[in-house]
Amino acid sequence: MVTKVVMPKLSLTMKEGTVGKWYKKEGDTIEKGEPIVEIISEKATYDLEAPASGVLVNILVAEGSDAPVDAPIAVITALGETYKEVETPQVSVATTERTERVLASPAAKRLAKEHDIDLTLVKGSGPEGRIVEEDVQQLIKETSGFLPRIKETVPLSGFKKTSAERVSTSFRTAPHSTLMMKVDSSKATEVHNKLQVSHTAILVKATAKALREHSIVNSTFEQNRIKIFEDVNIGVATATPHGLVVPVIRNADAKSLKEIDASIKNLTEKARDGRLAKEEISGSTFTISNLGMFGVEFFTPIINPPEAAILGVGKISETPVATNGKIEIEPIMMLSLSYDHRIIDGAPAAEFLNKIKQLVENPELLES
Numbered sequence: 001m002v003t004k005v006v007m008p009k010l011s012l013t014m015k016e017g018t019v020g021k022w023y024k025k026e027g028d029t030i031e032k033g034e035p036i037v038e039i040i041s042e043k044a045t046y047d048l049e050a051p052a053s054g055v056l057v058n059i060l061v062a063e064g065s066d067a068p069v070d071a072p073i074a075v076i077t078a079l080g081e082t083y084k085e086v087e088t089p090q091v092s093v094a095t096t097e098r099t100e101r102v103l104a105s106p107a108a109k110r111l112a113k114e115h116d117i118d119l120t121l122v123k124g125s126g127p128e129g130r131i132v133e134e135d136v137q138q139l140i141k142e143t144s145g146f147l148p149r150i151k152e153t154v155p156l157s158g159f160k161k162t163s164a165e166r167v168s169t170s171f172r173t174a175p176h177s178t179l180m181m182k183v184d185s186s187k188a189t190e191v192h193n194k195l196q197v198s199h200t201a202i203l204v205k206a207t208a209k210a211l212r213e214h215s216i217v218n219s220t221f222e223q224n225r226i227k228i229f230e231d232v233n234i235g236v237a238t239a240t241p242h243g244l245v246v247p248v249i250r251n252a253d254a255k256s257l258k259e260i261d262a263s264i265k266n267l268t269e270k271a272r273d274g275r276l277a278k279e280e281i282s283g284s285t286f287t288i289s290n291l292g293m294f295g296v297e298f299f300t301p302i303i304n305p306p307e308a309a310i311l312g313v314g315k316i317s318e319t320p321v322a323t324n325g326k327i328e329i330e331p332i333m334m335l336s337l338s339y340d341h342r343i344i345d346g347a348p349a350a351e352f353l354n355k356i357k358q359l360v361e362n363p364e365l366l367e368s
Contacts, residue, residue, distance in 0.1 A: 003052040005074040007067045010041040010278050016068045017041050019061045028056050045274035052076050057083045104131035111136045170305045174340040178300045179349055183357045185316050185333045191363045200290050201261035205366045206359035207311060208232045208252035211286060214352040218285050220306040221342050235284030235304060236264060238271045245271045246304060248284045257366060292316060298334040308343045312336035
């Protein structure tokens with residue numbers, strides 16, 4: 001029996017994935033459930049398991065290449081079974097494809113690639129406007145005096161490619177608006193020291209509790225309808241050597257601070273090692289991005305589609321605060337809420353952010 005290995009769909013918004021590394025080569029015997037290939041998705045790397053036992057007879061998508069979701073990337077046959085090669089799927093390779101969409105000689109394409117030149121900007125002098133090598137050389141000569149030199153060209157693939165696509169789509173389709181609010185983190189810091197839990201865990205718990213009360217923020221916009229989620233799943237944006245990933249704390253509103261903190265530590269470690277499972281990067285309904293540890297005071301985060309809002313967290317700073325006519329130094333943290341204005345108006349967004357502020361400033365309410 002011939003079994004096709006296909007590109008998995010690891011999230012609702014995933015359209016394609018990148019083959020990172022093949023753990024098996026053509027001709028190897030494999031067992032069902034055995035990891036055979038590393039898949040780089042929009043948020044994490046994922047070891048795809050063999051769907052059947054047999055022989056890996058044909059690898060259709062090479063390492064470093066992209067393939068659409070559900071496209072065949074390899075073929076497995078039973079031991080001793082004759083295999084008739086199937087048509088290789090159309091996939092995109094992480095190279096410059098623009099040179100293939102214009103009429104140009106091989107030498108012109110090669111020279112354009114070496115100098116990172118977009119052939120669509122070159123006027124061809126050959127028959128029917130065909131671009132020849134001399135045309136590219138002329139453009140290089142004309143621009144070499146004022147264009148900056150290129151040190152390195154980094155192709156967008158895997159994490160970075162999907163991240164770029166997602167933030168572009170988010171900013172293009174969701175009208176963003178951002179509110180900012182100062183929060184006194186004195187009591188939160190006491191809880192942080194007493195329970196040995198991170199400030200991020202406190203914010204996740206506060207946000208989850210606020211989402212239960214302000215459910216419109218826990219939603220998505222789809223086909224001119226607003227769909228409010230029942231589950232409260234908080235994504236925590238995490239920087240890794242591979243790029244930005246967003247592991248998910250599922251049902252965060254039902255977890256204790258200690259449980260949330262343990263989940264964050266576990267998921268962060270797995271994210272940095274590229275070991276997150278499919279269910280650990282899927283299904284978030286709201287995202288928190290904390291850049292405080294990088295010294296950032298406040299910023300405007302971009303919504304993680306298809307969610308309705310995202311919370312940006314800045315660093316805790318010792319700040320002079322006027323209280324009852326006196327100046328006191330308090331640890332102040334800036335929160336930034338970016339929200340989709342198609343779903344949420346300014347007043348409900350402010351009420352939601354104010355609820356988070358209230359809970360962070362009074363953390364004894366978090367477990368009630």
